Amino acid sequence: MGARLAEARAAFEAGEPLDLAELSRILVGRMVTQLLGLPVDASRGDAADLEIFATGERLASIALGTTADTELPPHKIALARDIVEQLTAHIDAVFPDAHPDTVIGRCRELGLSLRETKGLSTLLMVAGTETAASAMARMAAVLYDSGEVDRLLAHPEHREDAVREALRVTSPAPLIGRSVLADVEVAGRTLRAGERVMVLTWTANNVAGAFRIDRPYLPHNRQLWFGAGRHLCLGGPLARAELAAMLEMLLGDGRGFRVVSRRYGRRVLIPAYASLVVQKV
Ligand code: HEM
Numbered sequence: 531m532g533a534r535l536a537e538a539r540a541a542f543e544a545g546e547p548l549d550l551a552e553l554s555r556i557l558v559g560r561m562v563t564q565l566l567g568l569p570v571d572a573s574r575g576d577a578a579d580l581e582i583f584a585t586g587e588r589l590a591s592i593a594l595g596t597t598a599d600t601e602l603p604p605h606k607i608a609l610a611r612d613i614v615e616q617l618t619a620h621i622d623a624v625f626p627d628a629h630p631d632t633v634i635g636r637c638r639e640l641g642l643s644l645r646e647t648k649g650l651s652t653l654l655m656v657a658g659t660e661t662a663a664s665a666m667a668r669m670a671a672v673l674y675d676s677g678e679v680d681r682l683l684a685h686p687e688h689r690e691d692a693v694r695e696a697l698r699v700t701s702p703a704p705l706i707g708r709s710v711l712a713d714v715e716v717a718g719r720t721l722r723a724g725e726r727v728m729v730l731t732w733t734a735n736n737v738a739g740a741f742r743i744d745r746p747y748l749p750h751n752r753q754l755w756f757g758a759g760r761h762l763c764l765g766g767p768l769a770r771a772e773l774a775a776m777l778e779m780l781l782g783d784g785r786g787f788r789v790v791s792r793r794y795g796r797r798v799l800i801p802a803y804a805s806l807v808v809q810k811v
């Protein structure tokens with residue numbers, strides 16, 4: 531991602547407008563290509579990255595309208611299988627020899643089967659693309675909208691706090707579904723075994739208040755924007771690194787930026803900007 535970010539930064543610092551929503555899609559497309567060793571024609575540049583992102587988006591969108599049940603209808607399963615095949619077909623050939631320092635090689639060394647490795651690769655693709663791209667552009671928007679850009683320029687020591695706060699107030703995965711395994715009492719209500727519940731993570735995370743770069747870590751919140759328990763986000767450190775790199779690109783020269791125009795994504799699983807154009811001030 532570094533080279534593409536450096537290229538964007540040079541143009542941005544020279545005063546050109548920059549669509550952060552699109553740049554984020556390109557960056558995470560590139561990240562997932564690297565992570566899974568996808569065979570992509572690098573000479574196609576951004577177009578190849580955007581295509582990978584769009585494939586992940588198509589796969590994730592199959593989950594739209596399925597929150598009430600974990601059983602997917604056959605036509606959705608068939609659609610998903612096609613996309614997964616497209617994304618993981620290359621793994622058959624590389625699985626036996628992939629270097630142990632790659633995701634696929636490490637899966638093999640840990641004793642995962644080819645099928646499990648393809649499953650994990652698919653999960654990384656679905657879980658790590660739209661969420662991270664959403665957070666990158668929305669972090670910039672929330673910094674600008676809250677007026678906190680100038681404070682962050684004056685106090686760069688709060689960069690890490692700003693990343694955490696951006697994750698908290700945006701909570702790109704705004705709700706998480708769970709099945710109740712055994713009857714349990716929560717806040718005076720009995721949840722019965724077999725019921726489905728939705729955990730409203732965005733709502734819970736935002737109780738603490740508005741975005742503030744100097745808000746301290748809230749121990750009771752833990753990092754609920756990354757989930758909790760056995761399914762805690764596997765990509766949390768990567769997501770934080772991506773956001774930190776985005777902040778460096780935006781503010782690294784010590785000057786602020788403004789939002790020139792924005793367009794919201796519609797009918798998406800993860801709330802995100804379709805376009806967010808920013809420019810140096
Ligand atoms: C800002 C970015 C991200 C957010 C807000 C986020 C959020 C979450 C949340 C809430 C969960 C838990 C879902 C549940 O319990 O049902 C989760 C799981 C997961 N995330 Fe992330 N995620 C982000 C980025 C990433 C990245 C970059 C990757 C990897 C490339 C990733 C990989 C995963 C995986 C593999 C799981 C499933 C873990 C399991 O089920 O054991 N995530 N994520």
